[in-house]
Amino acid sequence: MLANYGYTDGSGEYFITVDTDKCVECEGRPCAGACPAGVIEIITDDYDDQVCAVRDEHRKQIKYSCAPCKPASGWKTLPCTDACPHDALTHSW
Amino acid sequence: MITAGIDIGAKTIKVVVVKDGELVGKGIVLAGLDTKTALDGVVKEALEAAGGLSLDDIDFILGTGAGRQEVSFANDQVTEVSADAKGACTLIPSARTVIDVGAEEGRAVRCRDDGKVEDFAVNEKCAAGAGTFTEAMARALEVDLEELGAMALRSTQAVPMNAQCTVFAESEVVSLLHAKTPKEDISRAVHDAMASRITSMVRKVGFQKDVVLVGGLARNPGFVQSLKRGLESDVLVPSDPEYVGAYGAALIAAERVQEGR
Amino acid sequence: MAVEFWRWKEYNWHDPEADPRAAEVLSVGIDVGSVSSQAVIMADGKLFAFSNMRTGSDSPESASKALAWALEDTGLTLEDLHYAVGTGYGRVNVPFAQKAITEIACHARGANFMYGPAVRTVLDMGGQDCKAIHCDEKGKVRAFLMNDKCAAGTGRGMEVMADLLSVPIEEVGEMSLDVDEEPPPVSSTCVVFAKSEASGLLRQGWPKNRVLASYCSAMAHRVCALLERIGIEESFAITGGIAKNSGVVSRIEKELGVEALKTETDSQIAGAAGAALFARALYLKSKSGN
Numbered sequence: 195m196l197a198n199y200g201y202t203d204g205s206g207e208y209f210i211t212v213d214t215d216k217c218v219e220c221e222g223r224p225c226a227g228a229c230p231a232g233v234i235e236i237i238t239d240d241y242d243d244q245v246c247a248v249r250d251e252h253r254k255q256i257k258y259s260c261a262p263c264k265p266a267s268g269w270k271t272l273p274c275t276d277a278c279p280h281d282a283l284t285h286s287w
Numbered sequence: 288m289i290t291a292g293i294d295i296g297a298k299t300i301k302v303v304v305v306k307d308g309e310l311v312g313k314g315i316v317l318a319g320l321d322t323k324t325a326l327d328g329v330v331k332e333a334l335e336a337a338g339g340l341s342l343d344d345i346d347f348i349l350g351t352g353a354g355r356q357e358v359s360f361a362n363d364q365v366t367e368v369s370a371d372a373k374g375a376c377t378l379i380p381s382a383r384t385v386i387d388v389g390a391e392e393g394r395a396v397r398c399r400d401d402g403k404v405e406d407f408a409v410n411e412k413c414a415a416g417a418g419t420f421t422e423a424m425a426r427a428l429e430v431d432l433e434e435l436g437a438m439a440l441r442s443t444q445a446v447p448m449n450a451q452c453t454v455f456a457e458s459e460v461v462s463l464l465h466a467k468t469p470k471e472d473i474s475r476a477v478h479d480a481m482a483s484r485i486t487s488m489v490r491k492v493g494f495q496k497d498v499v500l501v502g503g504l505a506r507n508p509g510f511v512q513s514l515k516r517g518l519e520s521d522v523l524v525p526s527d528p529e530y531v532g533a534y535g536a537a538l539i540a541a542e543r544v545q546e547g548r
Numbered sequence: 549m550a551v552e553f554w555r556w557k558e559y560n561w562h563d564p565e566a567d568p569r570a571a572e573v574l575s576v577g578i579d580v581g582s583v584s585s586q587a588v589i590m591a592d593g594k595l596f597a598f599s600n601m602r603t604g605s606d607s608p609e610s611a612s613k614a615l616a617w618a619l620e621d622t623g624l625t626l627e628d629l630h631y632a633v634g635t636g637y638g639r640v641n642v643p644f645a646q647k648a649i650t651e652i653a654c655h656a657r658g659a660n661f662m663y664g665p666a667v668r669t670v671l672d673m674g675g676q677d678c679k680a681i682h683c684d685e686k687g688k689v690r691a692f693l694m695n696d697k698c699a700a701g702t703g704r705g706m707e708v709m710a711d712l713l714s715v716p717i718e719e720v721g722e723m724s725l726d727v728d729e730e731p732p733p734v735s736s737t738c739v740v741f742a743k744s745e746a747s748g749l750l751r752q753g754w755p756k757n758r759v760l761a762s763y764c765s766a767m768a769h770r771v772c773a774l775l776e777r778i779g780i781e782e783s784f785a786i787t788g789g790i791a792k793n794s795g796v797v798s799r800i801e802k803e804l805g806v807e808a809l810k811t812e813t814d815s816q817i818a819g820a821a822g823a824a825l826f827a828r829a830l831y832l833k834s835k836s837g838n
Binding site: 320391412413414419423451452453454455458462465466 | 676705736738740
């Protein structure tokens, strides 16, 4: 499943996409621990799979929650996507 | 040398006249429906205040703000980011981070000691990140906008506000009122929510002291307090914070004349 | 305010022909949304009764009210029901539900039931959110996206506009289609800014139907952009309150070049219907486990 967490508003489009089929295969799921802002967690989804997800309290503000990893002066890599061994995580912005 | 800066924002028009580095005249007016008439009126007012000048006496006029292209008689235009930085750093030379929160936009600018911009971030096209948000919340709370900020200072406890959208926040405020939450605490929640959005923008540009807040929201003591709490830093507010953009534009206009541009 | 233009009709329904007491499993799904709540009762996986009403300030109470209303005149009581699943924004606060399941999974399953197994893309336009879901022939989610941060593209946004123009919400769609020529869409995404823009258009002398056309077209354009993120696969269905707004639906169909499936059932009950189907499956599973 491709889970898109985030939103679009007047200012733009902000989504973190998780390919949960890859999470199911993943051992250790290091993404959650890698995020300095605590945005990512591991949940049991509706189909009883252990997958990575964006924490509920961050879903409506990921533009702000993820801002420290995305300085205006330019950023190259993100701790969450770097940590993911299966390239299951992508940011839309 | 006499120059002028005209800042056409979403809600108000600000005009500043500068003579040899000194601010000699200023004026502010609601943009309203007929921007052109409002603009002509406020320019006249500022020129009057500057000692009865006429447009012909001005060496250079720079337009700034979201509606800057509407100043048909301007010699050129400058972005509000550059104007804010120049204005704020001239008024408060220690300023390194300038935050401008107006009616429809929020901006954070990191600048050098000479007022040149190093980095900036803008929050736009979403009412939740700008003054419109506090206006809507004042309406939902049925208090005057002026009163809203002062009310927050009397809050005794922090209550969470979950909505990130102005429209949804209106409903949330109504629910909080139904739940008998004191208006003072709701007001603080409103300003804390605004401030957290602005704070993250400031961190994005790389926060450096001193922090100067300009724009209409700088007049709101509740917002200033929330911002200080959010940034864990003091926040300096110049007198007449809504004029800083227009003032900066007038100063940049003077530089351009000197450089012969 | 004397007239509440946003207010839509609340109602309940049950199948007078059916004999629910003959059913092996009576399952119930409750969808407590931020604006509306629905209760759906299924007899052996077949739609038996439902209610559709506005959510009150207290979500457990809204859930109970919705269920009581669905049960009305059916001869059934809460004790007759075998399993209940809660979904929607208030899903964890449904007092009588044995389990809570996300609205994404429930909508996919409900759409599969209401529109048939050919449904691959579901667009749910609710009161305070907008969801786009890809599902397989069993109604299992393959991809989803949910936007509940911003009022643009939601029923709440449409309510704001109906209120501004003093047009009953149920008439917005038809009225917006009554224009000779499609006006340019409202340029602001943000509902607050779109509202000022619409006020400006009215002051310029635009008739209400033209302003509504402009807003419906902006809303359609916006949700199409959201759909692009997960892609469109046919068949396509629209659920939720906005599915009843012909002005938005026809403009979405036009922009996507795809026709939305029609249903005779209320488009707002998809989430609760899906929850009732999950409830049935969970009950059967629990029984076979014993």
